[in-house]
Amino acid sequence: MLFTDYLYENAKEIWDKYLEHPFLIGIGEGTLDKDKFRKYLIQDYLYLIEYAKVYAMACVKSRNMKELKKFHNGVSGSIETETANHIMYLKGFGEKIEELEFKYKLNMTNESYTSYMKSISVTGTIEDIIAGVLPCTWSYNYIGLKLKEKYKDKLEGNFYESWIETYASDEYVKFRDEWIDFANEICGNLSSERKEELKDVFVRASQYELEFWNMAYKGE
Template sequence: MTKFSDDLWHGIDGLLTKILDLPFNRDLASGTLDADRFRFYVMQDSLYLNSYSRALSVASAKSPTTEAMLFFAQSAQVALEVERALHAGFLHQFGVSDADLAAAQKSPACAGYSNFLLATAATGSYEELVAAILPCFWIYWHVGQEIAKISAPDNPYQAWVDTYNAPAFADAVKEAIAITDATAAAASPAERQRMVTAFNLCSVYEWMFWDSAYRQEQWPVTV
């Protein structure tokens, strides 16, 4: 019998291929990604991680086990630490000042993804939230692994690749998957279907996030 997570992953096979084939990720692997596009991405990622850490904190508070509570609390801390590291690393490297980041607005894709996670944290079930959180772990690990195989020599973005191909990140992903499987095993069929829906939507948001960074997506109108 396959695990719940296996079914989730196989269900997005086609989307995973599309994610790896995005111009952003192809150029990232070859080291030819335009610096302005990466700068846009890192700024949006910093804004997203602030919201993601809040969703992880709520998951910790809702967790039925001490192990899951600790995992999500530690993951929330790591997300904030990564955000700080972006300030000291890539943001500084690509000329983003604190004032630039303070004035930055979430792109439509970033806002949609962030708001869905926060809305699920506030009004959804623990089961839905666990499933919604998982794609950011799992898909980034997958992309990091795949790009590491073909990353160009002296790739200026190698530090990014190494972050998501690191053994420590792999361990965190595996724990998130295990928690998702345990959560699904105790859930009703209807709740498991809601988990699938949340996982699939957030997987689509992952595609949208990279695509929007390549296009440096802006709001179509402003007030």
């Protein structure tokens, strides 16, 4: 069994809850309250800034050029590529992008999640960092593909179509596959005990993803 298959099998119960979440069902159906979405985007924009710092720490800990390039791409992907869709929506909501990180603060769920990942990046190894960042990248593609498949005949005119298409796109699938392959390459030959430790990191980060959706829907 591939290392990432092992991770997924242990987090599947959590990931299934993503697809049942009212926030994401609302996105798929186009019925989600737009102010909830605006507040979510602001928190996710702030999240991505902190997320990029985790990759930056991995750059410091990289053991060779291949790892350095990979984690450097993670930094640029987080703060440039992935924020592009956020920025489009947020501008539509009248938000000034250059003011976001000064106008708004991380809420408690967001701060707890990003602090966990940053602590992993400081105290852990390259392998720990991979296990910590992978649920975000992978689960967003998982969600995007599932939503597009389920609502493919209802996306026209859906306010959230661009969000769904971003995470279901061929480019994002390629991005996900590259990180899954990288994780299997770096972590695939570790001991069973070490894989168990990394599984715990992956599952915990997956649970934080669920809490992020809860926060987005219920407010905080």
